[in-house]
Amino acid sequence: QKEVEQNSGPLSVPEGAIASLNCTYSDRGSQSFFWYRQYSGKSPELIMSIYSNGDKEDGRFTAQLNKASQYVSLLIRDSQPSDSATYLCAVNRSGGYNKLIFGAGTRLAVHP
Amino acid sequence: DAGVIQSPRHEVTEMGQEVTLRCKPISGHNSLFWYRQTMMRGLELLIYFNNNVPIDDSGMPEDRFSAKMPNASFSTLKIQPSEPRDSAVYFCASTRTGASEAFFGQGTRLTVV
Numbered sequence: 001q002k003e004v005e006q007n008s009g010p011l012s013v014p015e016g017a018i019a020s021l022n023c024t025y026s027d028r029g030s031q032s033f034f035w036y037r038q039y040s041g042k043s044p045e046l047i048m049s050i051y052s053n054g055d056k057e058d059g060r061f062t063a064q065l066n067k068a069s070q071y072v073s074l075l076i077r078d079s080q081p082s083d084s085a086t087y088l089c090a091v092n093r094s095g096g097y098n099k100l101i102f103g104a105g106t107r108l109a110v111h112p
Numbered sequence: 113d114a115g116v117i118q119s120p121r122h123e124v125t126e127m128g129q130e131v132t133l134r135c136k137p138i139s140g141h142n143s144l145f146w147y148r149q150t151m152m153r154g155l156e157l158l159i160y161f162n163n164n165v166p167i168d169d170s171g172m173p174e175d176r177f178s179a180k181m182p183n184a185s186f187s188t189l190k191i192q193p194s195e196p197r198d199s200a201v202y203f204c205a206s207t208r209t210g211a212s213e214a215f216f217g218q219g220t221r222l223t224v225v
Binding site: 034042043044045046049088090097098099100101102103104105 | 143145147153154155157160162167168203205207209213214215216217218219
């Protein structure tokens with residue numbers, strides 16, 4: 001079992017729709033969770049972080065965390081073609097030091 | 113703040129040659145990560161340092177790979193000898209203790225022919 005799992009996609013949504021991206025993780029002691037966006041040929045950039053159960057909203061983005069189910073999700077409202085990218089879920093494993101483990105990423109395509 | 117700086121941006125080398133990738137973390141960040149990204153395997157953590165000390169190198173694929181961090185502002189990842197299967201984009205990232213958000217450099221695209 002991979003430590004962080006994501007559906008590779010592609011996830012195709014029409015412009016203006018809600019895109020829903022999902023991630024599961026195996027280390028129950030994980031404490032911090034992140035969503036990164038990576039455009040083709042570019043480096044990953046942080047878009048959301050979440051540390052406690054529930055929802056966290058930032059503009060059009062909402063991150064959701066359920067530690068009991070070991071599940072993290074990212075919702076993108078009013079999707080735009082510029083949101084087309086690969087979205088990487090990252091988990092900071094427990095153990096005292098920062099150790100960021102990434103999922104393989106989900107490719108999102110928003111079509112006009 | 114200049115962000116995480118990696119060099120070179122692109123490297124093409126012949127099989128068997130030594131390759132050295134360089135990284136300057138963000139000033140004040142004391143955790144540094146080296147990742148490798150390929151289409152097949154995604155973003156793999158190779159090694160990470162805390163306060164210049166290697167904490168976990170379990171992701172380093174073989175003894176051909178080595179990494180150092182001689183001071184807080186510089187790290188290297190060396191591959192000797194290089195092989196075609198080492199072709200990938202190598203990223204360096206840094207973060208502060210107590211903050212888990214990592215910031216990435218622009219990456220080095222390595223091609224071994």
